[in-house]
Amino acid sequence: MARILELPVDADAGEKMDAIYRYQRYIYDFTRKYYLLGRDRLIRGLNVSGHQSVLEIGCGTGRNLIATALAFREARVFGFDISKAMLETSVKSIQRRGLSHRIRTANADATNFEAETLFGEPGFDRVFISYTLSMIPVWHEVLPCAADAIAPGGELHIVDFGMQQGLPGWFKRLLFAWLERFSVRPTGDVKFALEYIARQRGYALRYETLYRGYAYHAVLKRPA
Numbered sequence: 001m002a003r004i005l006e007l008p009v010d011a012d013a014g015e016k017m018d019a020i021y022r023y024q025r026y027i028y029d030f031t032r033k034y035y036l037l038g039r040d041r042l043i044r045g046l047n048v049s050g051h052q053s054v055l056e057i058g059c060g061t062g063r064n065l066i067a068t069a070l071a072f073r074e075a076r077v078f079g080f081d082i083s084k085a086m087l088e089t090s091v092k093s094i095q096r097r098g099l100s101h102r103i104r105t106a107n108a109d110a111t112n113f114e115a116e117t118l119f120g121e122p123g124f125d126r127v128f129i130s131y132t133l134s135m136i137p138v139w140h141e142v143l144p145c146a147a148d149a150i151a152p153g154g155e156l157h158i159v160d161f162g163m164q165q166g167l168p169g170w171f172k173r174l175l176f177a178w179l180e181r182f183s184v185r186p187t188g189d190v191k192f193a194l195e196y197i198a199r200q201r202g203y204a205l206r207y208e209t210l211y212r213g214y215a216y217h218a219v220l221k222r223p224a
């Protein structure tokens with residue numbers, strides 16, 4: 001059965017996300033498929049083999065957890081989110097798809113979590129963050145925690161909004177104004193922060209912009 005583990009989280013941040021998603025979660029999967037681009041591309045690129053483990057940080061409705069479990073039939077899949085409302089929706093979706101035995105969920109804060117404490121796993125073969133960093137004002141605090149959660153030889157994948165550099169100015173203004181309604185603030189500094197972490201730890205970094213700067217996909221690889 002899909003489980004929600006109760007661990008201390010930043011109550012204010014959790015309540016803020018609950019307020020944003022209290023009703024949005026019911027239309028989330030249908031509406032977001034049109035503008036959270038690159039999520040399925042990321043999942044395909046995880047290339048999980050056998051019983052390897054995968055963790056999603058900020059798993060929301062569980063849409064990506066389910067897609068990952070279906071794409072990689074033997075993978076062990078984990079996800080956590082700061083919003084209990086979103087987790088409730090994810091647990092129901094996971095149960096509906098009959099995947100509760102393969103996917104575990106928890107309530108935790110991406111800026112302060114420990115893989116071992118949360119799920120009893122010392123590290124994950126794949127960690128991913130999909131359109132969540134841009135919702136966290138202190139997103140730079142997430143990156144070292146996420147890097148710590150990568151098992152030797154594993155990878156951290158991140159997809160999120162880019163700075164729209166190849167798209168018209170009016171499009172960027174409209175998009176950013178729309179995103180602001182959901183407390184989403186794309187940041188251009190993630191690449192630099194990841195370069196710093198890669199240099200510090202001897203990890204390899206691959207960073208690409210997608211769809212003329214609409215989104216980016218970064219991969220941090222930890223040596224075996």
Ligand SMILES: C[S@@+](CC[C@H](N)C(=O)[O-])C[C@H]1O[C@@H](n2cnc3c(N)ncnc32)[C@H](O)[C@@H]1O
Binds near residue numbers: 036080109110111130
């Ligand atoms: C835009 S949704 C993305 C959900 C999912 N990853 C996807 O691609 O559909 C962002 C999610 O991040 C969660 N979130 C925001 N701040 C968080 C934090 N500090 N720790 C964990 N999750 C957080 C929100 O509750 C929300 O479910």
